[in-house]
Amino acid sequence: MATLPETRRVLTDRRAILTLRQAHYRWLIALAVACGAIVVFFPFFWMAVTSLKTAPEIQRVPLQIAPDHWLNLTNYFEVFKREPFLRYLLNSTVVASIAAVSSVVVSSLAGFGFAKYHFPGRDVLFLAVVGILMVPFQSVVVPLYVWMNDLGLLDTYAGIVAPDLVSVFGVFLMRQAIETIPNDYIDAARVDGASELKIFLTVVLPSVKPAIATLLIIKFMWSWNEFFWPMVVISSREMKVVTMGLMSFTNMYFIEYNLLTAAAVLSILPILVIFITLQRWVVQAVVMSGLKG
Amino acid sequence: MRRWLRIAFPKTQFDRRNRAGFLFVLPALLFFGFVFILPLAQSIAYSFYKLPPGGERQFVGLRLYEKVFTDSTFWTAIQNTIQLLIFSVPATVILALAVAIGLNGIIHLKWRNVWASMYFLPFATSLVAAALIWQWIYDPVYGFLNYLLSMVGIPPQKWLQSLFQVRPAIAAVSVWVRIGFDTMIFLAALQSIPGEYYEAARMDGANAVQRLRYITLPLLNPQIIMVCILELIFNFKIFDQVYATTQGGPAGASQTIIMLLYDTAFKYFRFGDASVMAVFVFVTLMVVTLLQWRLFRKPVEY
């Protein structure tokens, strides 16, 4: 890979320019960031630790951080025994993936349209799109359900993902990102005789890769964590998603924290994997585009 | 009207281009129209009707609006929501900005990814699971927070049980969940700022604070506005966390407007009243967003 040695050289040059005081500041900032990250991470650690405790252990007073047995995986086994959690994970993955990809496609198209074109009513329409965010979902859920029922989409992947197919945030983000593309690039492509669609595919999309990756990750996660709509539209056990699986360890009277935390840990793992892989791609894309510019 | 005709029947190259632009936007518009606008319109229509037990709808004009707007519970819910907003929105935006700038300054990519992932992790949990875990951390008797405080001699606090601490406590959960999301947006934007701008500024003798004020923040202005608007809307509509934990308690201190809307629609079966609240939420957010948009938007040259 020809790019890597160049990257390293750029980094060492920057480091050579730094004075000692600047290095100190950098250290302090890095430390602050690290401490903040640990504080933010702590509830997860707490959650993971709780998933290794039995119910009586959790109730114990005074508080005890470590579980009695560090490798006590009974809660995890219980989770799988009670619910077909693997199936839930699969369902969530399918739904979230469709939502993410669909969002990226439609949002980037719409973002391009809003950012670089001047058709009548553009600003009003954009405001209307943003206005969607302000509609409380609870007030549209019943009409939407009846509509899904009429289309025969209840209890299907299509039905679960329907309200999630386009994201207002996605349109917002894409518009923001595409606005920063210098108009010269687009005009140059037009001069070369490219159609608008070709411009979109060859000029616009490659320039906003970080935004696309961000949107993919965020939309995937957002869809993964949806509870209310899936709960309303799903009735059969096989179609349940992970969030519903989590809620099956809470009920009217009490919360089974030992099982809930185990299920929560299970539901975060896939997201972690996706995030880590996509994050690397974001960085790579940025580094490569930085060198090109 | 003439302009629309030119979109449908383009005469010039310019018109053809604008038509393409409109077509790009169309799929999103159609989707939102069907999934959200139509049900919203239906909801607005409902706000003028009353549904008595087991009976047919009756048209009552603005009476429901009058009823809801003179109900003290409604205004308490609005008050609670605004307080929550004040606690969570500025904190989220400022902290996210600080963290993004801090992360951007870290040179070791591997470490940056590790810390960034940790900040982003709360966003990966569902709101309900997050709320339940935090409820437990806040527990007055065996929650971790009071345990920590007891180690420095502070007596146990009531947190979610206290009339005054419940709102900041819930706001803290919202900040925790959302900070990674906003950090990511800021980070992506920061990484798009060409390094040359900073080099040029450094050569002109600008120090770190000046670079922040004159380069970073102005260039990040669109993202900051976007994040502010999104956080405001998101926190105004706060529901899942409250529903899963305090359910509006203690004594209604944490009842938000959307919680009241849900209860009114599904527990009290008063759809007309709930529709009035929905219309109120929509209009308020629209007005506030417009204000934010117009007042703070500054065009930036590229």
Next chain:
Amino acid sequence: MKRAGRWTLVIVAAMMLAATIPGASFAQQKKLVLWTHWDQNPDFNKWYADKGKEFAKKTGYEVEVVTIPYQGYEAKYLAALMAKSSAPDMFMGMTHQWCGQYDFCDKMPADLAKLYDENLPKYMVEVGKWKGVRYGIPIEHGNFQQMYINVDMFKKAGLNPDDPPKTFDVWLADMKKLTIPDPKGGDPTQVGFAIRSKGAPVGITDKFLPFAHAWGARMLSPDLDKATGYANSPQMVAALTFFGDLVNKDKVASLAFGNPEDAFGQKRAAVIFRESWFFGWVKKNAPDVNFKVYALPCEKTCPGAGALFPWTDLVYKNSPNKQMAWEFFRFISNAKDDLEHHQIQGILPVWTVNLDTPYVKSRPDYQSTKDMLAQPVPPTYFHPKSNELATAFGDAVVGVLFGKGQPKPLLDEAAAKMDRILKD
């Protein structure tokens, strides 16, 4: 870049294909669908399906049970029942809401209704009825509060755990003995009574009502059409004053203890008023708590077995299978099945004759349940707007607990609000 493009297309195509996969498999088997949100009783819910297999041998119809998460179930029920074609054939809910506020329920056939009227305990006969007509089958007995005491804590305080307080005056004296105040004046380290102070006001009303009924008060008029004069009657004020004083004056209960169940399980509270499912929770989560169950103490009168949320099984009015649904309910409406159904989950059976079976006799709440049922039947509030009324009333109770005001003015306010709700 080209390879990535091709792969993206493949993935997108695969997803489009996945989206068209129909959800639940097309069942050739005819079946009745039952929805329930009683998610903490999975064995109870599964029994319907098991029984359904037997039923299928006779009629060809199986029973499919769908458990809806409790959180948000109202929205799901409403959406489905309004959409008609995807609605369940049978569902579990409160009769006065789904049959009173809405018109979603089918009337129970007369012979079945008579059967239930004859076999239910006295206080339960009204459960499942709306305006005198029976729509639903009560499924929960023991939905009334009883007194759980921590035997060891009683002994330590010098009280006899086999001789529980029978009036609230004696009860209060005992609570005082069981409370260990904090010498520094902060929250006590141990309280006598685990009080419910958090969560939605409806639940708090539910927990306060035994006190109200013990003082002879009632939340609404007997016709359920008026609140002023009842919700703010002198008896109600007295009951609420006593209740509030537990926290504010006598300090035998504390708001700092979070969940009352947890407080009892951690041996920080000696007494809790809870329903019969609670001892299952204690056995599982706090197995080292040595407890006994007794009937609630009395004051002017005895609280009796009352329930604010009586759950019933109902049949959907617009179901194409409603005749078959009633057939299924006929099939399981007998003493033997009732006993088996409830025993499998460890809860109390509903039929009177089953209350003296060996299973029930072996439960720690056997005697206390008998004692509670012997008490006069308390007022019920099966009104379509019961949620909203209980919330308004609960605001007053919570207000007193948190020191936001005095009982009389808060109750006056609540009563006025409830009347507005009733009139609307």
